[in-house]
Amino acid sequence: MGRGRSSSSSSIESSCKSNPFGVSSSNTRNLSTDLRLGLSFGSSSGQYYNGGDNHEYDGVGAAEEMMIMEEEEQNECNSVGSFYVKVNMEGVPIGRKIDLLSLNGYHDLITTLDYMFNASILWAEEEDMCSEKSHVLTYADKEGDWMMVGDVPWEMFLSSVRRLKISRAYHY
Amino acid sequence: MYCSDPPHPLHLVASDKQQKDHKLILSWKKPTMDSDPLGVFPNSPKYHPYYSQTTEFGGVIDLGLSLRTIQHEIYHSSGQRYCSNEGYRRKWGYVKVTMDGLVVGRKVCVLDHGSYSTLAHQLEDMFGMQSVSGLRLFQMESEFCLVYRDEEGLWRNAGDVPWNEFIESVERLRITRRNDAVLPF
Numbered sequence: 001m002g003r004g005r006s007s008s009s010s011s012i013e014s015s016c017k018s019n020p021f022g023v024s025s026s027n028t029r030n031l032s033t034d035l036r037l038g039l040s041f042g043s044s045s046g047q048y049y050n051g052g053d054n055h056e057y058d059g060v061g062a063a064e065e066m067m068i069m070e071e072e073e074q075n076e077c078n079s080v081g082s083f084y085v086k087v088n089m090e091g092v093p094i095g096r097k098i099d100l101l102s103l104n105g106y107h108d109l110i111t112t113l114d115y116m117f118n119a120s121i122l123w124a125e126e127e128d129m130c131s132e133k134s135h136v137l138t139y140a141d142k143e144g145d146w147m148m149v150g151d152v153p154w155e156m157f158l159s160s161v162r163r164l165k166i167s168r169a170y171h172y
Numbered sequence: 173m174y175c176s177d178p179p180h181p182l183h184l185v186a187s188d189k190q191q192k193d194h195k196l197i198l199s200w201k202k203p204t205m206d207s208d209p210l211g212v213f214p215n216s217p218k219y220h221p222y223y224s225q226t227t228e229f230g231g232v233i234d235l236g237l238s239l240r241t242i243q244h245e246i247y248h249s250s251g252q253r254y255c256s257n258e259g260y261r262r263k264w265g266y267v268k269v270t271m272d273g274l275v276v277g278r279k280v281c282v283l284d285h286g287s288y289s290t291l292a293h294q295l296e297d298m299f300g301m302q303s304v305s306g307l308r309l310f311q312m313e314s315e316f317c318l319v320y321r322d323e324e325g326l327w328r329n330a331g332d333v334p335w336n337e338f339i340e341s342v343e344r345l346r347i348t349r350r351n352d353a354v355l356p357f
Contacts, residue, residue, distance in 0.1 A: 156264055
């Protein structure tokens with residue numbers, strides 16, 4: 001139940017979007033590494049002997065943030081304005097990716113996934129209605145725990161989610 | 173200190189999973205460094221595992237950069253845990269709830285409730301269908317009991333302390349069968 005053929009145009013679009021980011025972040029990494037190397041000696045010296053020198057600290061912070069953003073881009077093919085996560089459906093071998101920042105909220109997410117996987121998906125807000133839907137939407141958070149989607153505010157969900165899975169309802 | 177002494181493998185996992193929190197961590201580095209500028213030295217026994225991690229990630233990194241990275245990772249390690257727990261609970265009031273035997277957990281906002289009974293109602297709505305007779309938490313004849321992990325990492329029986337104390341210390345909830353709960357304590 002719920003097995004569906006994915007849209008080929010969406011797949012192509014997804015592939016096209018991810019490639020340029022990969023190339024871009026590769027170049028950015030080299031530049032950032034050089035910049036960081038220059039800062040590290042001065043910063044180390046300052047921290048050992050001055051402790052709370054705010055000025056030097058701010059400089060280090062800026063470099064660190066650049067590195068962190070770069071890591072995010074490289075690891076997850078995300079840049080400012082997009083946040084792609086993997087989606088798998090139980091029983092369907094082919095996974096998808098979805099840009100959570102392009103969605104307006106939970107209803108938009110559910111509608112999109114219902115369409116992508118040709119499924120009828122349950123989430124937290126609907127659970128109380130004793131829905132007859134056969135699948136439930138779950139997400140792995142940054143601690144690796146699988147949680148049902150929809151219990152927390154959308155913004156908090158975005159800060160926790162690492163990947164999505166559409167599980168069979170009777171297994172969760 | 174628990175937060176500052178993670179096992180080697182756990183650190184790798186935690187570090188990898190919590191990259192999104194790095195920006196939040198930066199705001200914590202300053203007070204830590206100001207209040208304890210010599211904090212790096214007591215941690216010197218951890219230099220070797222961190223150094224190994226650094227070299228594994230790329231031979232290009234020279235000694236100076238490696239040394240710098242080591243210090244950052246030490247702060248990140250403790251900062252991550254502190255921010256992860258305190259920040260989220262204070263800001264949102266949400267805690268995770270899991271039921272023994274179920275893979276998928278839920279989240280509840282303890283600040284939305286004013287007593288144990290309303291919390292029990294919400295958990296009944298979330299997990300009640302897993303049992304033919306429902307959860308009936310806090311009732312004598314129930315086969316389930318609610319336990320929580322407090323700020324010290326200890327699991328305690330919910331309902332023993334006044335509600336206001338409970339919401340101050342709860343970090344995670346777990347619905348367990350009554351006979352199972354006896355064993356760990």
